[in-house]
Amino acid sequence: MHLDGRLSRMLHLLLHMAHAEGPITSGEAAEMLNTNPVVVRRTMAGLRDAGLVRSEKGHAGGWTLIRPLDSMTMMDVYEAVGKPRIFAIGLADPAPECLVEQAVNASMTGALHAAEAMLIAHLREVTLAEIARDFEKRAASHVAKP
Amino acid sequence: MHLDGRLSRMLHLLLHMAHAEGPITSGEAAEMLNTNPVVVRRTMAGLRDAGLVRSEKGHAGGWTLIRPLDSMTMMDVYEAVGKPRIFAIGLADPAPECLVEQAVNASMTGALHAAEAMLIAHLREVTLAEIARDFEKRAASHVAKP
């Protein structure tokens, strides 16, 4: 893909794991994400190293959530997947000699830093528990109305 | 490149054009940007269509700025280059059936929209004239100190 869906996918998966009884296998997770088990393991490896989930081999193995939803923010997951690059736009040359370009870079980085700070502030604010509550609301109205 | 440098490059070029006497050719511009004349023309085409610059063929032809620097903001240039995608991260599936993923998408788009709004606010605030003034300051201290 042309855009990084790892944060989105891992949030999705963590919430499913929170609702599951036992562990979830990479194959099951891959179906939920419409992808491949290897992609799941590759990305989940970061969450395991960050201490958000645990993996177990063999029969009845799979992935288990080991932290409560209200102790995790979107930022924790973003960091666990390796803090991927946020922006698709950026500087043509990060360290130019040309003073004009240096001035341009200063204005660009000013705007980008402000946006990045806003994004990170939001990621830090929202816990997975809040997203789970939003899901519950959607599920309730989905049963009631459609 | 893996990241979109069109806004950065066009800002750089517009400021050079503002300081130039006559038109600047694609070849000259390409040297300033360390790239190819065709890339310059391709990107500048958007600025021409947006009415920021004018192009002339033949002898003594090239690119000319046709709007004052204090009448252009970074946002004008961003729009002129086609409003490229801002983020490198995003949703795995923009319209999922899964209610869990819908909740995840809602939280993701909330964070991304807030960041985008902040970025755009900055782009609207900064005029090219302000960047030019920043350059003048840099040029002055560059002569004085090193």
Add this chain to the structure above:
DNA sequence: CGCATATGTAACATTGTAAGTTGCGTGATG
């Protein structure tokens, strides 16, 4: 007019990164 110059564009190659795929190794469990 005729040639040099410069833009306008199409067509194709390159590149960087996430994602997808294949294959094999390792550990756990019934």
Add this chain to the structure above:
DNA sequence: CATCACGCAACTTACAATGTTACATATGCG
């Protein structure tokens, strides 16, 4: 010990910006 599931390396695919080549078109000077 056979099966299941993760671990991981190596390779392929997909996509968009960038880079490159080639050629057409318009301008202006001599």
